[in-house]
């Protein structure tokens with residue numbers, strides 16, 4: 001059964017507010033300001049990274065917070081272990097986003113074990129960040145509250161700046177296989193039309209990060225047009 005919080009996200013825009021290591025906007029206060037601005041614009045939830053950002057944003061917005069903790073750049077780096085997931089809950093996340101691929105994790109747990117152990121220890125909702133339809137199947141099978149196309153553009157890549165558009169094929173496939181299950185479209189949603197297309201394809205909600213909250217990338221897209 002979907003919780004009221006998940007039910008409220010139906011048809012919603014979720015904004016991801018993240019600044020990467022070494023970037024000028026990387027500060028919890030800055031991300032909290034960004035999150036509040038997105039909320040005023042109509043975002044129905046905020047997705048964010050790191051314990052300080054989760055806590056700062058949770059204190060600033062009224063909408064639910066999807067928290068994750070990125071560590072490293074290779075393999076599983078989005079909330080890679082149970083410890084990371086519990087810390088996100090303790091920092092205030094309403095939903096914890098976890099890499100849902102079957103790649104090895106630093107603590108030796110599988111994704112399924114991570115989710116089961118997390119649920120045994122904390123009351124939280126889980127967003128499964130998937131790369132493939134197999135990941136989505138596993139995540140649905142263990143009852144993840146949201147499953148998402150987050151990692152479909154290549155699990156090794158953390159560069160989300162290319163203007164490729166969302167993976168509507170994976171989204172459609174997931175929505176067909178699991179009608180009624182909350183499937184989120186995330187990753188390279190760069191234009192309002194992409195959001196409309198994703199909802200039309202069956203997305204429960206759509207996450208936009210870079211195109212709203214990463215000014216260096218947005219600027220570079222415009223600069224490209226000067227060349």
Ligand SMILES: CC(=O)N[C@H](C=O)[C@@H](O)[C@H](O)[C@H](O)COP(=O)(O)O
Nearest residue numbers: 016158160187188189208209210211
């Ligand atoms: C692949 C990965 O590490 N994705 C991360 C997940 O939290 C973020 O870097 C993305 O910004 C987020 O998924 C939103 O996507 P986009 O920025 O393309 O709208």
